[in-house]
Amino acid sequence: MTIVVPEYLAPLIPWVRGIVGLVLIGFIFVGAMGAVWLERKLSADIQTRMGPCRVGKYGLLQLVADAIKLFTKEDLKPLNADSLLFNNANIFMLGSVFLMLVALPVGAVFINGVEYPLAVTQMDISVLYIEAVSALSIFGIFMVAYGSNNKYSLLGAFRNFARMVGYEVPLGISVISVAAMTGSLNIVDISSAQGLHWNIFLQPLGCFVFFVSLMADMGRLPFDQNESEEELIAGWITEYCGMRFGLGFFAEYIHMILGSFLVALLFLGGWNVPGFIANNSVLGLIAPTGFLIVKVVFVLMVIIGLRWAVPRFRIDQVVDLSWKKLLPLALLNLVWAVGLGLYLGA
Amino acid sequence: MDVAEILKSLTDAFPEAISEATAESEIRAGSYVDKDKVKKVCQYLKDSLQFDHLCSVCGVDYIKRNELEVVYHIASYNHPVVLTLKARLPRENPEIESIVSVYWNANWYERETYELFGILFKNHPNLKSLVLPEDMLGEWPLRKDYEGFPNKTARNLV
Amino acid sequence: MEEQLEPNEMIVHLGPQHPMQPGPFRLNLRLKGETVVDADIELGFIHKGIEKILENKTYLQGITIVDRICYLVALVNEECFVGCTEKLLGIKPPERSQYIRVILDELTRIQSHLLGMGEFGEFIGFVSMFMYAIREREEVLGLIDMVTGARVTHSYLKFGGVRDDLPDGFKEKALSVFNNLKKSVDDFEEMFHTDRIFRERTVGVGVLTADVAKNLGVSGPVLRATGVPFDIRKNEPYLVYKDLDFKVCTETAGDCFARVQVRINEIRESIYILEQCLDQIPGGPLFPEGTMYGRRTPVMRVPAGEVFHRVEDPRGEMGMYMISDGSDKPYRVKIRGPYYPTLQALPPLIIGTTVADVASISGSMDGCTSEADR
Numbered sequence: 097m098t099i100v101v102p103e104y105l106a107p108l109i110p111w112v113r114g115i116v117g118l119v120l121i122g123f124i125f126v127g128a129m130g131a132v133w134l135e136r137k138l139s140a141d142i143q144t145r146m147g148p149c150r151v152g153k154y155g156l157l158q159l160v161a162d163a164i165k166l167f168t169k170e171d172l173k174p175l176n177a178d179s180l181l182f183n184n185a186n187i188f189m190l191g192s193v194f195l196m197l198v199a200l201p202v203g204a205v206f207i208n209g210v211e212y213p214l215a216v217t218q219m220d221i222s223v224l225y226i227e228a229v230s231a232l233s234i235f236g237i238f239m240v241a242y243g244s245n246n247k248y249s250l251l252g253a254f255r256n257f258a259r260m261v262g263y264e265v266p267l268g269i270s271v272i273s274v275a276a277m278t279g280s281l282n283i284v285d286i287s288s289a290q291g292l293h294w295n296i297f298l299q300p301l302g303c304f305v306f307f308v309s310l311m312a313d314m315g316r317l318p319f320d321q322n323e324s325e326e327e328l329i330a331g332w333i334t335e336y337c338g339m340r341f342g343l344g345f346f347a348e349y350i351h352m353i354l355g356s357f358l359v360a361l362l363f364l365g366g367w368n369v370p371g372f373i374a375n376n377s378v379l380g381l382i383a384p385t386g387f388l389i390v391k392v393v394f395v396l397m398v399i400i401g402l403r404w405a406v407p408r409f410r411i412d413q414v415v416d417l418s419w420k421k422l423l424p425l426a427l428l429n430l431v432w433a434v435g436l437g438l439y440l441g442a
Numbered sequence: 443m444d445v446a447e448i449l450k451s452l453t454d455a456f457p458e459a460i461s462e463a464t465a466e467s468e469i470r471a472g473s474y475v476d477k478d479k480v481k482k483v484c485q486y487l488k489d490s491l492q493f494d495h496l497c498s499v500c501g502v503d504y505i506k507r508n509e510l511e512v513v514y515h516i517a518s519y520n521h522p523v524v525l526t527l528k529a530r531l532p533r534e535n536p537e538i539e540s541i542v543s544v545y546w547n548a549n550w551y552e553r554e555t556y557e558l559f560g561i562l563f564k565n566h567p568n569l570k571s572l573v574l575p576e577d578m579l580g581e582w583p584l585r586k587d588y589e590g591f592p593n594k595t596a597r598n599l600v
Numbered sequence: 601m602e603e604q605l606e607p608n609e610m611i612v613h614l615g616p617q618h619p620m621q622p623g624p625f626r627l628n629l630r631l632k633g634e635t636v637v638d639a640d641i642e643l644g645f646i647h648k649g650i651e652k653i654l655e656n657k658t659y660l661q662g663i664t665i666v667d668r669i670c671y672l673v674a675l676v677n678e679e680c681f682v683g684c685t686e687k688l689l690g691i692k693p694p695e696r697s698q699y700i701r702v703i704l705d706e707l708t709r710i711q712s713h714l715l716g717m718g719e720f721g722e723f724i725g726f727v728s729m730f731m732y733a734i735r736e737r738e739e740v741l742g743l744i745d746m747v748t749g750a751r752v753t754h755s756y757l758k759f760g761g762v763r764d765d766l767p768d769g770f771k772e773k774a775l776s777v778f779n780n781l782k783k784s785v786d787d788f789e790e791m792f793h794t795d796r797i798f799r800e801r802t803v804g805v806g807v808l809t810a811d812v813a814k815n816l817g818v819s820g821p822v823l824r825a826t827g828v829p830f831d832i833r834k835n836e837p838y839l840v841y842k843d844l845d846f847k848v849c850t851e852t853a854g855d856c857f858a859r860v861q862v863r864i865n866e867i868r869e870s871i872y873i874l875e876q877c878l879d880q881i882p883g884g885p886l887f888p889e890g891t892m893y894g895r896r897t898p899v900m901r902v903p904a905g906e907v908f909h910r911v912e913d914p915r916g917e918m919g920m921y922m923i924s925d926g927s928d929k930p931y932r933v934k935i936r937g938p939y940y941p942t943l944q945a946l947p948p949l950i951i952g953t954t955v956a957d958v959a960s961i962s963g964s965m966d967g968c969t970s971e972a973d974r
Binding site: 410 | 610612631633634721725726727729731735795797798800801954955
């Protein structure tokens with residue numbers, strides 16, 4: 097819907113947009129801090145210990161303390177590091193994440209039975225756009241690893257390439273299967289078209305392939321060979337200190353939240369609610385977004401729990417898994433999706 | 443095979459190289475061995491008497507007798523007898539044949555004995571310092587007349 | 601190692617400080633892509649000169665120093681040293697002391713194997729395994745703490761006996777700890793057997809055959825995983841091991857998975873030994889009757905002689921060669937640590953594997969560099 101602004105307030109519009117943008121970025125970082133807190137508490141629970149519990153109630157302010165620590169650290173650069181790549185890698189890492197956020201709807205409100213999704217922009221090809229932009233982060237990782245003049249980072253970078261190349265293909269194919277069945281590439285359409293029969297029931301194989309490829313894309317255990325703390329010290333980010341490391345760290349967690357959003361929107365039914373809630377004036381405002389957030393948190397907990405419950409693959413096993421096992425499954429799912437779409441459409 | 447048979451077989455095979463062969467108990471025996479025949483004796487022990495486990499190679503400094511000794515402890519995976527072979531070396535120029543070709547794990551033991559005592563092992567594939575830093579090579583710290591200890595300890599430096 | 605490098609080769613140091621190591625040593629790897637072409641180990645970062653120190657301290661002071669050869673299994677190191685000296689002195693500790701020593705040795709074995717399993721899980725990325733294993737280890741360390749008063753570096757053994765008797769309530773606490781430990785070890789074994797990724801990382805990795813292992817001179821769980829039943833407790837029994845019923849745990853595969861399995865089985869066997877000991881332990885004095893050895897040992901002169909004594913360390917065969925010249929200080933003590941030959945055997949094993957496998961193989965050897973360097 098459009099808002100009509102009187103004439104004398106027109107010059108203020110860029111300022112208003114800027115302030116709204118900064119507030120949203122603030123929310124996103126707070127969301128990332130919440131995700132890190134969730135990870136630390138959940139991992140502590142899995143390992144029968146207490147996580148952060150001293151700074152703030154339930155350790156909620158622990159991340160604030162960590163951010164202050166990271167800001168106050170010295171910014172070291174190795175002697176022979178490539179300045180152009182080293183200094184600017186953070187731009188790519190965070191930039192790709194924020195570009196993804198532009199097209200992602202974070203909820204919806206139902207006013208008088210009409211649905212208004214909450215997204216910064218609505219594109220016709222939003223799913224394809226999100227896929228394409230999420231692949232930009234690999235440039236950031238390679239810039240750090242190659243520019244650090246460090247052998248451990250270099251080994252991490254090589255492994256990263258092998259992994260990303262292998263897993264982009266099943267990821268794209270499983271997304272295309274969902275789009276093919278729905279008949280649109282707009283993520284808002286895919287989400288609303290599910291109604292109450294979610295895509296996970298119609299395409300369980302597709303959901304599985306998408307989830308595994310997403311974990312590999314994000315670089316989470318069991319696919320974090322580029323980091324693998326035990327073999328390569330810290331892998332690709334060994335030489336980053338202070339807030340440079342902090343920004344890379346946050347970029348990874350924001351990517352994780354976005355990945356959970358994607359799973360919830362594409363396969364778990366998004367914000368769809370039964371009719372009686374949509375027509376209710378009060379519940380229509382909060383319930384759909386609330387449902388979506390609950391699904392996102394659930395997927396986030398699965399991703400986090402999986403990290404602490406399994407060991408790590410070796411890099412040749414990872415590449416083997418992607419090309420020999422996930423790709424055939426993704427193709428099979430595509431055939432199934434097209435067939436199911438034709439049957440349901442007919 | 444018990445200890446008496448082992449010692450008898452050894453002294454029969456090398457009558458001039460083995461001397462003062464004694465059996466201290468049912469599972470321990472020891473003898474002196476001529477320093478030029480060590481490798482042959484070890485090869486015989488490994489092939490015929492089933493002594494396939496080298497426990498350790500170490501050096502001992504007998505400063506009163508003006509001698510260094512290289513002591514080999516050889517055991518077996520099959521029977522519990524441990525044989526102690528000692529080779530006497532003069533203190534001025536101690537050299538002995540290396541047994542790396544017979545027992546593979548003698549490599550590091552001999553390197554360590556070299557840097558701690560100064561005993562040169564001929565035909566060793568890689569004789570350089572193992573546990574000591576390279577600039578301490580030549581000081582032979584474990585000999586009894588080493589001047590660095592205890593003068594170089596922290597108590598005397600601060 | 602320093603020859604001309606090909607265009608796509610590089611030398612990487614898994615250097616003295618690395619999250620993956622059990623202690624500081626430098627592993628120089630020559631990599632071609634991800635494959636290891638050549639490997640070399642440099643030691644000496646934690647060399648304390650214990651053999652020279654022992655020549656300048658009395659035998660009683662030596663017990664405290666021998667603790668620090670490997671701080672994780674201090675009681676077994678003390679056992680070796682005190683056993684050597686007792687053979688030279690010609691005394692034998694009474695039955696009760698021998699049973700107490702066996703109890704402490706087996707508790708040390710359990711906690712060392714738990715730490716080894718946990719660290720191995722951590723090296724291949726399974727951090728939660730480390731946390732679970734450490735949690736169980738805390739209970740066992742609490743038991744050792746009850747008896748000796750310390751969690752590491754205990755200084756508990758004395759010539760002819762032990763420093764203090766077992767405290768009251770030790771047997772009940774120990775049996776309850778063992779009940780929990782049996783269930784936890786079953787859980788760990790199930791985790792290792794059913795986790796698909798774990799099996800992919802360990803089965804068939806770092807395979808040793810029995811002949812190669814014997815040639816390389818390794819001992820302990822690494823050798824028993826290849827099928828050779830070599831255990832000092834059965835070969836030349838010391839203390840009261842000949843009165844106890846236990847079996848030597850072996851596997852045949854010789855890979856990383858078999859080594860972990862051997863350690864899990866050994867924990868179970870140790871619990872069985874401990875239950876027998878707590879059952880059979882007799883009353884009696886702690887030191888031999890009618891001798892001067894007691895809780896306060898005077899400065900004593902050890903008769904001249906030499907002896908070579910071996911014990912079964914959790915990591916293999918530990919030996920000490922002690923020469924005495926009749927004075928109150930040893931003339932020469934040579935310490936043969938169990939991890940020394942295992943570390944020596946590491947470079948030939950990892951040539952041809954990838955960097956990720958280096959972590960697997962090195963973790964499954966489970967050692968303590970402190971006792972390799974002394």
